[in-house]
Amino acid sequence: MEPSKIESSSGPAGVVSPVHIEVEGLRFNRGERPIFRDVSCGFLRDRINVILGGSGSGKTTLLRMLGCLLRPDSGAIRVDDDLDLTRLGSSEIKAYRRHVGMMFQGGALLDSMSVFDNAALPLREHSPLDEAEIAREIRHVFDSVGLDGVDDLLPAELSGGMKKRAALARALVTAPDILLCDEPFSGLDPATVRLVESLLVDVNERLGVTMVIASHHVASTFRMAGRIVLLVEGEALSGAPDAFRDHADPRVEEFFAGDLV
Amino acid sequence: MTGGGVTRLGRGATRMVFDLGGLTRFGAQVADSLRRRPLRLRRLADEMFTIGVLSLSIVLLSGLLVGLVLGLQGHTTLVRFGAEDTLGAVVGLVLIRELGPVLTALLVTGRAGSAVAAEIGAMVVTEQLDGLRMMSVDPIDFVVKPKALAMVLSMPLLSALFIVMGVFGGWLVGVVFVGGDPGLYLSSLESAVRFREDIGGSLLKAFVFGVLVALISTWRGFTCRPNAAGVSAATTATVVMSSVATLIFDYFITALWRF
Numbered sequence: 001m002e003p004s005k006i007e008s009s010s011g012p013a014g015v016v017s018p019v020h021i022e023v024e025g026l027r028f029n030r031g032e033r034p035i036f037r038d039v040s041c042g043f044l045r046d047r048i049n050v051i052l053g054g055s056g057s058g059k060t061t062l063l064r065m066l067g068c069l070l071r072p073d074s075g076a077i078r079v080d081d082d083l084d085l086t087r088l089g090s091s092e093i094k095a096y097r098r099h100v101g102m103m104f105q106g107g108a109l110l111d112s113m114s115v116f117d118n119a120a121l122p123l124r125e126h127s128p129l130d131e132a133e134i135a136r137e138i139r140h141v142f143d144s145v146g147l148d149g150v151d152d153l154l155p156a157e158l159s160g161g162m163k164k165r166a167a168l169a170r171a172l173v174t175a176p177d178i179l180l181c182d183e184p185f186s187g188l189d190p191a192t193v194r195l196v197e198s199l200l201v202d203v204n205e206r207l208g209v210t211m212v213i214a215s216h217h218v219a220s221t222f223r224m225a226g227r228i229v230l231l232v233e234g235e236a237l238s239g240a241p242d243a244f245r246d247h248a249d250p251r252v253e254e255f256f257a258g259d260l261v
Numbered sequence: 262m263t264g265g266g267v268t269r270l271g272r273g274a275t276r277m278v279f280d281l282g283g284l285t286r287f288g289a290q291v292a293d294s295l296r297r298r299p300l301r302l303r304r305l306a307d308e309m310f311t312i313g314v315l316s317l318s319i320v321l322l323s324g325l326l327v328g329l330v331l332g333l334q335g336h337t338t339l340v341r342f343g344a345e346d347t348l349g350a351v352v353g354l355v356l357i358r359e360l361g362p363v364l365t366a367l368l369v370t371g372r373a374g375s376a377v378a379a380e381i382g383a384m385v386v387t388e389q390l391d392g393l394r395m396m397s398v399d400p401i402d403f404v405v406k407p408k409a410l411a412m413v414l415s416m417p418l419l420s421a422l423f424i425v426m427g428v429f430g431g432w433l434v435g436v437v438f439v440g441g442d443p444g445l446y447l448s449s450l451e452s453a454v455r456f457r458e459d460i461g462g463s464l465l466k467a468f469v470f471g472v473l474v475a476l477i478s479t480w481r482g483f484t485c486r487p488n489a490a491g492v493s494a495a496t497t498a499t500v501v502m503s504s505v506a507t508l509i510f511d512y513f514i515t516a517l518w519r520f
Contacts, residue, residue: 069391094397101395108392110384122396170396180395 020045020178020210021066023236026075028061035061036072037234046208047226048200050215054255057231059214060105063180066212067102068093079178098126101171101209105183107163109155109170116151119170126174141169144206145199161192165199172203179203181213185220193217197224218256230255287401287480291409294402304407312373312408313415317422320368324423327360328352328430335431336439345435349446350453352431353424357454357463361424362416363511366470368423369416370503374478377408378499381482382492390483405483409475416471417464424463462518469510474503 019042026039035058043049043066051059064070065077068085077085079096088096109118116138123134142148145165150158158166164184171179184200185193197220204211204224215221221228222241229238232251237244244252331352339345381404384390390400428450435441454460478499485495 064391067395069394097395097397102392104388104392106387108388110389110392111387121398125396125398170392174396 018045019043020079021212022076022078022081023062024076024078026062026065026072026077028058028065028070028072030061034234036075039075039231039234039236041229041236041238042227043210043212043229044227045210046204048204048211048213048224049227049229050213050221050225051229051231052215052218052221052255053231055216058234059216059231060182062229062231063102063182063212063214066178067100067180068096098174099177101174101176101179103164103167103171103179103181103184105186107155107167109163109166111155114152114154115147115158115166118155118166119173122170122174137173138169141173144203145169145172146195160187161195164188164196168196168199168203172207172209175207176209179209179211181211181215183214183216185215185217193220200224283484284476284480287483288476290401291405291476291479294399294406295410297402301403301407304403305410308407308411309415312369312377312411313419316369316372316415316419319372320365320419320423321426323364323368324356324361324426325430327364327423328356328427328432329434330430331355331360331427332431332434332438336435336441345441346445347449347453348431348435348441349428349448349450352435353428353450354453354459356424356427356431357459359511359515361427362420362463362466362470363507365420365423365467366416366474366507367504369412369419369471370474370478370500370507373412373415374474374499374503375496377412377475377478378482378485378495379492381405381408381479382485382495385483385485386487386489386492400483405479409479412475412478413468413471416474417467420463420467458518462514465518466511466514469514470507473506473510477503477506 021043023039023041023043026036028034028036039058039062051062053059061070065072065085068088072086075086079085083096085093085096109115110121113121119138119141120134123129123137127134129137138151142151145168147162147165147169150162150166155163155166168181168184171181181200184196188196200211200213201224203209213221213225225241227238228241228244229236230244230252232255237249237252244256247253332348335348335351335355336345339348339351381390384400384404390404393400393403432443432446435446436443481495481499481502482492485491
């Protein structure tokens with residue numbers, strides 16, 4: 001079966017964004033259960049790419065493969081046409097991750113450290129900046145995601161929305177080329193979903209970072225995505241949001257089941 | 262033995278071999294991280310407080326109680342042979358050679374080892390270790406190294422304090438409660454204890470037990486299944502494995518050190 005049955009063109013009229021990350025023929029089993037039979041798709045550079053799919057379809061699995069937290073059984077994941085993530089050694093993975101930020105579903109903030117120290121950690125570990133410069137950087141990033149007065153709080157003292165923003169700030173503090181977001185809207189009320197969504201769009205527009213978001217939130221996906229990758233039955237259907245609205249594939253219709261307007 | 266029994270035995274043996282291999286590999290990674298900079302002294306100090314200082318009360322209390330019991334039992338027995346003047350030596354040698362390091366290791370396993378496994382396991386469940394990996398920060402270097410080092414450094418110190426409290430407990434019984442000679446209690450202790458054989462062996466045991474508890478607790482937490490049941494299993498396995506390993510190694514060190 002062809003991996004992509006939907007038009008893969010995307011972006012504003014007249015602008016063709018090149019593919020930043022190309023996934024080719026991924027296969028992956030969890031125990032006896034096949035998660036990916038043959039997943040091929042591309043993620044556009046500097047755009048918001050959303051991975052949709054039902055529960056257990058492999059959205060987070062694919063995202064973790066993009067972050068080299070998981071290896072597929074076979075297939076390739078190419079970044080910038082030449083770097084195959086499935087063949088990297090541990091030191092190359094470390095070097096690759098310097099250019100990648102990841103916002104985890106639950107935030108994954110270190111619960112024994114303050115919000116400030118969490119965000120400062122990658123800079124303290126990898127940059128030559130002194131404490132004053134790090135504090136300036138953190139202030140700048142916190143301002144850009146709308147975090148204020150939380151520096152000394154522990155992650156457990158933050159609300160769900162604040163935690164997402166703190167996680168986003170930590171992911172952005174090293175100015176990554178690629179930002180991976182795992183279910184950024186899960187557990188949030190509708191107003192906070194809008195807030196986080198506008199934040200992601202704003203970050204994408206200002207920083208021009210390639211975003212790959214695993215989500216099950218259809219409405220926000222159609223508002224912000226430049227490209228959608230729909231995981232169904234171990235395969236990927238990808239294309240621009242408009243291509244999904246009128247698509248006749250029964251699997252697409254079944255997944256959206258009235259959510260498309 | 263039924264076919265099912267053989268299968269279970271085979272699976273158990275295979276799992277044990279895999280576990281030993283995994284633990285050895287993990288130990289090598291931790292040892293490798295000790296060579297790397299930074300040493301993370303701030304985190305090490307925090308862990309020394311959590312593992313060492315917060316274990317003080319239970320270690321000191323247990324040491325005192327064990328010393329009191331040893332004093333009573335020792336005095337009752339020694340009186341039969343007219344050797345009650347050697348109570349200090351008996352209490353001291355039993356504590357220094359055996360009970361001090363072993364009981365301290367078992368206490369620290371229950372109080373701090375289980376907590377270390379649960380904390381690291383919770384970090385697995387909440388993806389904090391993956392978060393570190395995505396920041397190109399090695400979780401073994403950042404999380405495991407300070408905890409393991411703090412455990413290894415704390416164990417001999419706690420064991421020494423356990424012994425001191427135990428000797429004090431024996432003194433309370435032998436001198437204060439039954440009216441023995443305080444000078445004889447201390448002089449018999451002083452003349453019986455040899456530095457290399459007794460003190461050295463005691464510190465060696467405490468150090469080895471510290472390494473065992475540190476590795477088992479951090480490894481169990483690090484490799485736990487990412488759910489609540491996984492954390493619970495890791496915590497239980499830490500206490501069981503560390504306790505058994507402590508007793509096994511105690512025998513071999515005692516046999517090899519030639520007390």
